[in-house]
Amino acid sequence: MNVTVFGTGYVGLVQAAVLAEAGNKVVCIDIDTKKVERLKQGVIPIYEPGLEPMVNNSVSSGNLSFSTEAAFGVEHGELIFIAVGTPPDEDGSADLRHVLTVAATIAQFMESKKYIINKSTVPVGTADKVRATVESELSKRNRSDLPFDIISNPEFLKEGSALNDCMRPDRIIIGTSEADSEQKLRHLYAPFNRNHEKILVMDVKSAELTKYAANCMLATKISFMNEMANIADKVGADIEAVRKGIGSDPRVGYQFIYAGIGYGGSCFPKDVKALISSAQQMGIAADILAAVESRNERQKHYLVEKILSHFNGDIQDKTFALWGLSFKPNTDDMREAPSRILLTRLWERGAKVRAFDPEALTECQRIFGDREDLALCESKNDALQGADALIVATEWQQFKSLDLNEVKGALSTAVVFDGRNQYEPGEMRDAGFDYYCVGRPD
Numbered sequence: 092m093n094v095t096v097f098g099t100g101y102v103g104l105v106q107a108a109v110l111a112e113a114g115n116k117v118v119c120i121d122i123d124t125k126k127v128e129r130l131k132q133g134v135i136p137i138y139e140p141g142l143e144p145m146v147n148n149s150v151s152s153g154n155l156s157f158s159t160e161a162a163f164g165v166e167h168g169e170l171i172f173i174a175v176g177t178p179p180d181e182d183g184s185a186d187l188r189h190v191l192t193v194a195a196t197i198a199q200f201m202e203s204k205k206y207i208i209n210k211s212t213v214p215v216g217t218a219d220k221v222r223a224t225v226e227s228e229l230s231k232r233n234r235s236d237l238p239f240d241i242i243s244n245p246e247f248l249k250e251g252s253a254l255n256d257c258m259r260p261d262r263i264i265i266g267t268s269e270a271d272s273e274q275k276l277r278h279l280y281a282p283f284n285r286n287h288e289k290i291l292v293m294d295v296k297s298a299e300l301t302k303y304a305a306n307c308m309l310a311t312k313i314s315f316m317n318e319m320a321n322i323a324d325k326v327g328a329d330i331e332a333v334r335k336g337i338g339s340d341p342r343v344g345y346q347f348i349y350a351g352i353g354y355g356g357s358c359f360p361k362d363v364k365a366l367i368s369s370a371q372q373m374g375i376a377a378d379i380l381a382a383v384e385s386r387n388e389r390q391k392h393y394l395v396e397k398i399l400s401h402f403n404g405d406i407q408d409k410t411f412a413l414w415g416l417s418f419k420p421n422t423d424d425m426r427e428a429p430s431r432i433l434l435t436r437l438w439e440r441g442a443k444v445r446a447f448d449p450e451a452l453t454e455c456q457r458i459f460g461d462r463e464d465l466a467l468c469e470s471k472n473d474a475l476q477g478a479d480a481l482i483v484a485t486e487w488q489q490f491k492s493l494d495l496n497e498v499k500g501a502l503s504t505a506v507v508f509d510g511r512n513q514y515e516p517g518e519m520r521d522a523g524f525d526y527y528c529v530g531r532p533d
């Protein structure tokens with residue numbers, strides 16, 4: 092099928108690459124000339140395992156191309172995805188400017204029926220706004236005769252496993268009331284709908300709300316566990332035992348109940364805030380979501396409190412080795428990453444940081460620039476040299492096994508603050524470490 096994707100961010104690029112690999116002719120449109128030029132040369136702006144070869148293969152086979160020419164994109168695609176950003180406004184609500192600009196652009200250039208598919212995470216009711224925008228632009232052209240449909244088809248990919256999530260989705264949500272649109276999308280997604288039925292067709296508003304409800308439910312699980320971890324701390328219980336104890340009930344499940352130093356990334360924080368804001372605008376107090384959000388904000392300070400208490404409030408001129416800068420493993424994304432709060436609070440108190448991350452060093456440099464109190468290190472071992480303590484902020488695979496002697500030898504004092512519960516408290520203590528983690532007895 093001929094497909095156009097507006098927006099070459101995370102969602103758009105992954106979607107385009109996967110659809111092109113499945114044999115569709117895909118054109119990606121972006122207004123960022125430099126980004127498009129780099130993509131044409133095979134330079135992928137984000138780190139996502141497997142994405143670069145997939146994009147480059149499809150470019151070579153002619154199934155995928157990049158352009159800044161919106162008119163060309165509109166002409167090319169019978170199916171047109173809107174996958175542009177919806178950054179939060181000051182009040183946390185999603186800013187729809189980019190989505191509606193693309194909608195208007197499509198209407199300005201379309202000459203035949205278009206299936207306009209919204210992939211961006213947008214508040215309930217956005218499809219109506221997109222429809223109104225398209226109608227108004229068509230009417231300005233005196234082309235109200237041109238048919239179109241607005242479909243909600245939210246994305247559920249996770250950074251770090253985006254290709255797999257896209258190619259082997261748990262579900263494919265198609266929000267439309269038109270049989271014709273449903274057929275088109277069933278056809279497009281047929282290669283990804285093998286083994287058992289994954290397509291769920293529903294009305295547009297339910298599809299839009301499903302996206303937010305899914306992320307907010309997962310964020311709720313995490314904040315709930317983080318709250319339990321704080322209680323575990325006080326009563327001397329072990330949150331890891333509690334996790335196994337409750338996860339074994341299939342109604343709770345094992346996933347997304349790991350306590351830590353808070354969720355980050357471009358999705359959970361933004362989507363929780365946006366749904367709170369939407370609810371408020373409708374006169375609904377989103378009590379649960381407000382609590383999820385405030386627990387998460389507080390949780391990002393959890394380790395700092397433990398650090399300050401260990402050093403009796405004085406970390407002036409202390410040096411910390413920090414392992415992990417990205418908000419989670421397998422990405423270079425530092426948006427809303429707990430490491431940012433850690434860094435800022437340590438610096439405020441006069442401490443120095445030697446940081447290592449397998450992918451996010453460049454991003455860290457971009458965000459914080461050159462500073463005397465930040466050394467970006469080449470390896471996890473390098474970061475440890477001479478530091479007064481190790482802090483683990485992200486559970487990268489290479490941090491999971493700790494060479495206790497090596498760590499002890501490199502640090503000036505054997506202290507570990509583990510924000511992701513990667514190590515066994517008993518083993519750490521036996522090896523002579525002061526070991527602090529989240530919701531487990533120190």
Ligand code: UGA
Pocket residue numbers: 212246247248249250251306309313346347348349350351352353354355356357358359418419
């Ligand atoms: C999330 C959702 O998982 C995807 O389904 C969704 O499509 C995506 O948002 C989106 O809306 O685009 P993502 O933000 O990539 O994906 O990352 P997750 O793997 O969900 O992790 C989010 C955060 O939760 C991370 O900071 C992670 O460290 C934290 N987390 C996760 C925990 O603290 N504990 C857990 O048990 C699980």
